[in-house]
Amino acid sequence: MSALTRLTRTETKLFFREPAGVFFAIVFPPLLLIILGSIPAMREPDKGLGGLRVIDLYAPIIVAMAIATFSLSGLPQQFATYREKGVLRRMRTTPVKPSVMLGAQLLMCTVMSVLVMVVVLAIGRVAFDVSLPSQLPAYLVSYVLCALAMLSIGLLVASLAPSGKGAGAIGTVLFFPVLFFGGLWAPRETMNNVLRTISDFTPLGAGVQSLQDSAAGHWPQLLHVAVMLGWTIVAGGLAARFFRWE
Template sequence: MSALTRLTAVETKLFFREPMLVFFVLAFSPVLLVILGAIPTMREPSEDLGGASAISVYVPIIVAMSLAMFALTSLSQLFATYREKGILRRMRTTPVKPGVLLGAQLLMSTVLSVATMLVVLAIARLAFDVSLPRNLPAYLIGYLLAALSVFAIGLLIGSFAPTGKSAGAIGTLSFFPLVFFAGLWVPRVEMNDVLRAISDLTPLGAGVQSLQDAAAGHWPQPLQVAVMLGWTIVAGGLAARYFRWE
């Protein structure tokens, strides 16, 4: 097995040893979807939502929220904790470079987040009769771009947070405005012009719009693609520039 494969397997085992983290990162999004879908009015077509049901509108929002949980409550806190405890420094004395640990965490987070996304889509389809995305390649592209942008933000937080607790606090403070502009409390279609304009410039706002467009059979709009790539390049570049291994 390669070093990346072994580290990914080890990090995955360590991840599943934290029940609360597993619940909030993996299970919370599907549970939230079930709770929302159990409300009868959420399954009824709404004129305010262009004839769509509220639950169908919330599926991309919940998918985006699960990405934010991975990036802001798991990825950022883990690297700050590893640095704080000297794990990254000790890895420098081994043939395995600390950068491989970064790759292992990103690989684990990507695989688990995709699994969560598939579970959400399956629950929405089987339990609440929400149609699967009509343009699957566009959906995957939008999902990948959204994942890259929020993972870059998570790495940026982990690059300058001095401790694991501070990374968790910063991640939590970042989580709520990001999911607000993704439409968790007020769907984007119901936002006023000012809120929607701000949402368009956030990674999850752009991500949700791309997923909704793909669900309707369209490709992501150039603005949303540019916003997600911009967040990825800027946040990822700053994370690479200021990331401290010890």
């Protein structure tokens, strides 16, 4: 078994030992979909939304929210804590490089968020008749681009935060505005032109719109693809530049 595989398994076990983290990252997104879908008005077609139901819009939003939760809550706080406690420094004396720990964290976050995506789509389809993505390859591309952008931001937070608590605080400050422009409180379709334009240039806003376009059978718009790639390159580059192992 490779070092990456073993570390990923270990990190996953450690993740499941934190009940609060497990609840908000894995349990809460599907639960939120169930709560929203249980409201009759959410299941009624809306002419203002082109005949769509509000619950149809929220499935991609909740999928993106799960990505944001792992990227801004779990990843930066864990890595900053490892640096603060000297775990990364001590790993330099072993055959396992600290970069393998980074890969394990990214792999664990990706696998867990994909699991949440599958559960959300399954609940939406079975319980509330939400259509599955009509353009599956486009949906997967949109998902990967959104995940890359958000994880890059999470790594940037981890690289700049002075401690685990600091990383948690920074992640929380970023989390709610990112979710707002992703449409959690008000779907993008209900935003005014100014808010929707701002949302277009945020990683989660671009990601949500790309997921919604893919679910409707279209490929993501070039603007949103460029925005997600831009956030990935800029945030990822800055994270690599400022990241400290000790």
